[in-house]
Amino acid sequence: MSNPTNTFWTKTGNFLLPIAIIACAIAIAFWLIETKPEAQQKPQKKFSTIVEVQQVERGPEHIYIEARGVVGPSKRITITTQITGKILHLDPNFQPGGFLKKDAVMARIDPRDYQFILQQRQAELKSSRSELVLETGNQLVALKELELLGEPVSAEEKHLMLRGPQLKKLHNNLNSDQARYDQAKLNLARTKIRAPFNGTVDSLSSDIGSLVTNGTGLASFTGTDEFWIQLQYR
Template identity: 45%
Template sequence: MSFSEHDNIGPDSNSAQKKPAARSRLYAILLPVAILVIGALVSTWMLQTKPKAKTRPKPRNATLVEVLPTHYGPQQTTIEAIGLVKPARQVELKPQVSGEIIYISDNFLPGGRFDKGDTLVRIDPTDYELAVRQRASEVAQAKAELALEQGNQLVAQKEFELLGQPVSPEEKDLMLRKPQIESSKANYEAALATLEQAKLDLKRTTITAPFNAVVDSRQANLGTRVTSGSSIATLVGTDNYWIEASVPVSQLDWISIPQQQGEPGSTVQLFDTSSWNKGADRFGEVVGVAAAVEEQGRMARLLVNIPDPLALSKENRSKPIVLLDTSLQVKIEGKTLPRVAAIDRRHLHDNDTIWLMTDDRLELRPVEVAFRDRDHVYISEGLKEGEKIIVSGLPAPVEGMSLRLKGDDADSEKVTQQ
């Protein structure tokens, strides 16, 4: 039996066993290939269907600035300075006769005002009245002596005619008493002059204001005995004051200074921000310039006339008064520049250069400055009408650096959003 079963195993049974093994090997080869093919297809699809990134514009690396356009036109120049108020007319009042003061005006005190011709002080006139009477009697006596001598001359004339003898001219003058008549006339004239002097001295016992004035100081009082030449008061004229303003010598050419009496000078505006009400001002006129400069600052001393400084007239009563020895801000109207560009002083840089925005680039351009005042410079050459002057600060200005304006930011944002 055992031999029978062993004998049944032949070639068919071996082939049956080899088929499953071959199939397994085929699967092992095809599966990786299939995976690779599928992966390649998926990768190709993903590359073809991937989203595309939009290109964004590169932001501009430019400095933001502010600009103002250049404008040419006529400009009124102004020169600013500080001025000291001084009297235009000041006199130390001194009597011309001696005596005791018997009357002073109630207003004769510091700050008191007088019109021209008002009585300030009277000196005791008694002695001078007596002198007038005495001189008058001397005049009467001299007049009588002259009349007597004239009568004697008539008698001598008749005697000379009766004599009828030729004489020399010298003898004739003696015979006609001409020396005596001339002496009497001289005595009479001297007596008249003495009388006039006595009357003048009497008149001088009354001291009056020589012009419209205010009392600056007083050195005498009622009962004071004064002598000729002793000071009794100091008066300052009230019709006008002077203001002495210090200005650089180089700026005198811009100011109209009268060379002859009657010529107009530059108009001057005056301020006192520390004492006057806000917006209050007074006006004056340049009348001259002192012959010498200041000893300390070597500045020119300009004289400005201000009328009615104490605001006494009706038209000036609402204006502030100007007091002596006060300092005022002075703004002088200079000559007009026919065609210049007025620019804030802050926008003029080193070596008289201006920052310009030209084709979105920085340009450092030198300019010609015609005039400078406290707040502005006036450019005559170097700029063109409408050119953009940079009025904002630049931390490190470099020629040709990129610039942009505020409006350019909005344009850049719109492009970026798209």
């Protein structure tokens, strides 16, 4: 038969032993935390980059690029007409492969209709100027009559008596006739089609005797003063 006293201490020991072990483990952990070494912060070292300074000198430099490319013109246009008429003359060089200098007359369109229109516009312009001069004289006469009248008149009555509306109308007619004359003069100048820049003719689409209208393409024209090179680097 077992001793009750021994049984009591055995149970008590079995209960207290794990608690004692846990308490010891906690105590050791606290001790390790409290006694751990503290890392000392070292001052940060500054590193300097060694550089060499040179005085920059301005001067020409030659850069060589080894590459392949395609040469193309900087200007390529289609020569078109701005008026209607029949082509009477073409420059001998106005043909595929031909070279023409800037402002050279490439083609001539029949100018007779435009010369006749210009003469009409010039006559109309002269007539408008004469009418304006005559009306200016009439205004001076009306002004003298108004002064001799010696009676006060309103601004509107004065404007009418001095022929203001007639004078304004003639000024408008003169401006209109001047614009029509300038347009006729410009159209006559457009009967001569000039080269816009130095270049060669790529292709020709009209010939002597062709009837052209505003916007008709005459030829493809390529400039020869400047070229672009599109490089392809290896």
